[in-house]
Amino acid sequence: MYILEMMDKEFSDYKKIGIHLNQMMGSSSSIGAKRVRNVCVAFRAASEHNNRPGCLRALELLEHEYCYLKNKLHELFQLEQQRILAAGVRYPRQM
Incomplete structure (x- = not known):
């Protein structure tokens, strides 16, 4: 994770961390990962x-x-x- 690398730099730029957390919050929200989003809010x-x-x-x-x-x-x-394998992949016959 890119955030881990930033944390290793002794928190040199908290604003950069916030930018990346905003991106992660948006991504996690878009897939319904509420727990990840909530931790990002606290982290930010x-x-x-x-x-x-x-x-x-x-x-x-x-x-x-x-x-x-x-x-x-x-x-x-x-x-x-x-599920896909169990259903069997059926392709239309080509003539």
């Missing part, structure tokens, strides 16, 4: 107050929620693949 608030401990805690939570979401999406895609 901590970054706006230059709150290093708050940012670190939010980053830890964000990583957890991101991994949870990634695993759930992976399960969903696997189920969809199984």
Whole structure:
């Protein structure tokens, strides 16, 4: 994650962190990932107050929620693949 790299630079630019968090909030909102979005809101608030401990805690939570979401999406895609295979792919006959 790009945010992790930024955090390693000793919070040199909290505004950049906020910009990337806004992007992540928008992306997570668009797919219905409310838990990721909520952590981003808390992370952004901590970054706006230059709150290093708050940012670190939010980053830890964000990583957890991101991994949870990634695993759930992976399960969903696997189920969809199984559904497609079970239904059998039928192509129209070409004459």
